Amino acid sequence: MKRYQHLAEALESSILSGALHAGDRLPSIRAASISRNVSPTTVFKAYYLLEAKGLIRARDRSGFYVVGPEGTRPPEIEMTSAPDERVFNVDVSDRVLQVLGATMRRDLVPLGSALPSPELYPIPRLSQVMASTLPKLSVWHTVDDLSPGSAQLRHAISLRYHADGMQVYADDLVVTNGALEALNICLGVVTQPGDAVIVESPTFYAALQALERNHLRAIEVSTHPRDGVDLEAMERAIQRYKPAACWLMTNFQNPLGSLMPEDKKRNLVALLQRYALPMIEDDVYGELYFDSRRPLPAKAFDQEGLIMHCSSFSKSLAPGWRVGWVAGGRYTQHIMRDKLSLSLSASAPAQVALAAYLSRSGFDRHLRTLRHRFEWQRNCMLQAITAHFPEGTRTTYPAGGYFLWVELPKCVDTSRLHQMALAEGISIAPGSIFSSHERFHHCLRLNYGHPWDERLQTGMEILGRLIAQQLECGDHSTGEIQQGAIP
Amino acid sequence: MKRYQHLAEALESSILSGALHAGDRLPSIRAASISRNVSPTTVFKAYYLLEAKGLIRARDRSGFYVVGPEGTRPPEIEMTSAPDERVFNVDVSDRVLQVLGATMRRDLVPLGSALPSPELYPIPRLSQVMASTLPKLSVWHTVDDLSPGSAQLRHAISLRYHADGMQVYADDLVVTNGALEALNICLGVVTQPGDAVIVESPTFYAALQALERNHLRAIEVSTHPRDGVDLEAMERAIQRYKPAACWLMTNFQNPLGSLMPEDKKRNLVALLQRYALPMIEDDVYGELYFDSRRPLPAKAFDQEGLIMHCSSFSKSLAPGWRVGWVAGGRYTQHIMRDKLSLSLSASAPAQVALAAYLSRSGFDRHLRTLRHRFEWQRNCMLQAITAHFPEGTRTTYPAGGYFLWVELPKCVDTSRLHQMALAEGISIAPGSIFSSHERFHHCLRLNYGHPWDERLQTGMEILGRLIAQQLECGDHSTGEIQQGAIP
Known part of the structure; x- marks a missing residue:
């Protein structure tokens, strides 16, 4: 067996034993050649062999990463679920x-x-950033970061929207105690007790809990396991039940994992506009895509401000810190008012530390x-x-x-x-x-x-x-x- | 002029110029005698002179403190406000x-x-505690500190209740995003849209905002500027309008500053029990008493669990950190459920740092x-x-x-x-x-x-x-x- 084969075998056993995890970056060619005391060519050949086996993958021009097993899969669910279209x-x-x-x-x-x-989140690093940032701050941050939230943090969030080509500015944002609070506030802003609200079927149970707490009724609309809510069924439900709002997850829906294609999102937005229907978009998983780029939310196609786009750092960066936000479209002022009277603001230390973390590199x-x-x-x-x-x-x-x-x-x-x-x-x-x-x-x-x-x-x-x-x-x-x- | 008079004059001018503030502690007799190079007796006499003038006061057996001016006062408001008793x-x-x-x-x-x-709060010190605590913590805190909240923090809060002679345990507490969220959740737990709720007159506007957001109606009950809500008027209102709850501040009411005496609190609790009326008690100012001890909240006399006692660290210790709590009595489970579905939990770093701060000395x-x-x-x-x-x-x-x-x-x-x-x-x-x-x-x-x-x-x-x-x-x-x- 040649040297590169030996090396490849050693790495393979590290991967399969779990010592190296999916997503781990392998040492650079140069670093591995020094540490293993072999030529760069040997490392190169070993890495190519592992890539051919599907165990690692060159990625983002930043090196080689361990990938997951691409084994057999169970059959895919292919049919659209069809609930009773009732309230x-x-x-x-x-x-x-x-x-x-x-x-x-x-x-x-x-x-x-x-x-x-x-354990998959950089909480120690975030804590360090917080530890180094807080002592230098003015005590007035505790006042200045009240609703709509820290200006620096809202600026940092708006930059991420702009990087995705969306015109969302700091003034369009209200910082909340995680996305869950944002979703709940938005629901209160566009509904009255007794109203009906469109949700997906199956839907995230927190949406159902929010409807219950707000004395609202649910219209559960068929949702395709691959590309999301059925727009024809949704239009029928709108005509029949005159809902006050819809609450949808267009990216990696919980629990299905469905992803609505961009064209369908455009059609969804056209549907909303046709009926002037407000939409609460829960996009907390949008950053967790496996493909090459972030799927745009429906919000990206909304010219009329009907969509309240809710997201947070809880799934992408800082679980437990409870910092989320909403880009509230035409409802932003009302959302800010309700946030203020519901819980004043998000926690100042978390807002400040996240703003500092985002201003450095590392998040991507x-x-x-x-x-x-x-x-x-x-x-x-x-x-x-x-x-x-x-x-x-x-x-x-x-x-x-x-x-x-x-x-x-x-x-x-x-x-x-x-x-x-x-x-x-x-x-x-x-x-x-x-x-x-x-x-x-x-x-x-x-x-x-x-x-x-x-x-x-x-x-x-x-x-x-x-x-x-x-x-x-x-x-x-x-x-x-x-x-x-x-x- | 004698030496002690010179010293007293120097200190008096420091106080009146604002260099020494109300609440500042003067150096101990021994420390001042060393630093001023005078005898302890001289310092003693100077301090007595200043105390006679009302500028400083021996306090808590812990030394001498600068006190405020005791000048003329405007006449006191003495009558009970009498609003229309309507909904x-x-x-x-x-x-x-x-x-x-x-x-x-x-x-x-x-x-x-x-x-x-x-500027009156130890925010730099709290930040230090946070900075020293966070890096050592397990990332699992972000999961373990979800609702009902950090066990350490709830324990520390329950200790303060016990110090005041109240049997409130960690399990009776739900940590919230400040008292405001606690109050709002409690209101949702005991009311349905359209219900009437008793509030004081005048009342804290956040109570009115919460009623509005929850589609509730207000019964404003006469409130004495010195000793709080008029219990006879309250009983008439209960009989007449069958309210679903009352929302009261028995200690240093906002905006009046009224303080309900203990006997009256007992009568209030008896009234609640007579009509099985739930009470939301907003006690965020209870720690800010000028007398010799913390006034007990009405909760202290509640044997039937009708009172949801809401408070926070926002006015006493950590403004802007957004950590409050509720001792929910018989409603605790329902409150925890609603907190979970409304915003999951309070921010983990703030909870952890407050628990650490409270475990040391310094708060009192x-x-x-x-x-x-x-x-x-x-x-x-x-x-x-x-x-x-x-x-x-x-x-x-x-x-x-x-x-x-x-x-x-x-x-x-x-x-x-x-x-x-x-x-x-x-x-x-x-x-x-x-x-x-x-x-x-x-x-x-x-x-x-x-x-x-x-x-x-x-x-x-x-x-x-x-x-x-x-x-x-x-x-x-x-x-x-x-x-x-x-x-």
């Missing part, structure tokens, strides 16, 4: 809270968690690594599903974010599975919490936002076994999506 | 926001501000100084009112907090005064923003939470002149409180 009162909080309580427990395998692993490098890790972890999870879940299982193939959606044979009850899994030390997010009227009984959301390790691998194996147990006593129809009557 | 729809936000916008401007003399000066020392300064500043302001405001002016004499309430001759219109003052670079808080139906036209709230200086002194002079200008063209009746019809 529902929302009463989900107890159900959701029961599940959420479990998904936050650190002792469980976090397949049902809503959060990615904080961190994001590249993060996206790469999530992509690898998605692949690991798809492979584990193929290996351990029964025939008839279908999934989505998200091109970003850290959730995927699984459809099991129809006789499986994932609420019961949730209880069985808990007993084995595993959390999952059963499908029923993503609907106001307990649809998606045979579906679940899986989180691949945690470094792939034996614990997750074993968790997936056990989950597969538990599903098989249910199948043994149930009926064996395949995983067709339930077709609700369209009245 | 009102609330539509105050535009009015309030217009005034608030002005009160936040740093270039104005801050007589109308809602906030104390951040800071509070002693702060109370002393506010007391001095209150006296300065009362003196300035006596000197510059017209006959017929009456005020409250708050025994804590940093607001006082001024009643002017009835023909004065403080909304107009607000505009006139703005043109002179001064903000005030006109009486009308403290009522849902624009009462208190001839009243205003003044903020004494800023170090007394020439700018404030001049601001008060100008304000007095502007009031006089209004009087010249108006009628000269004295400042009787407007008596609304009691139906």
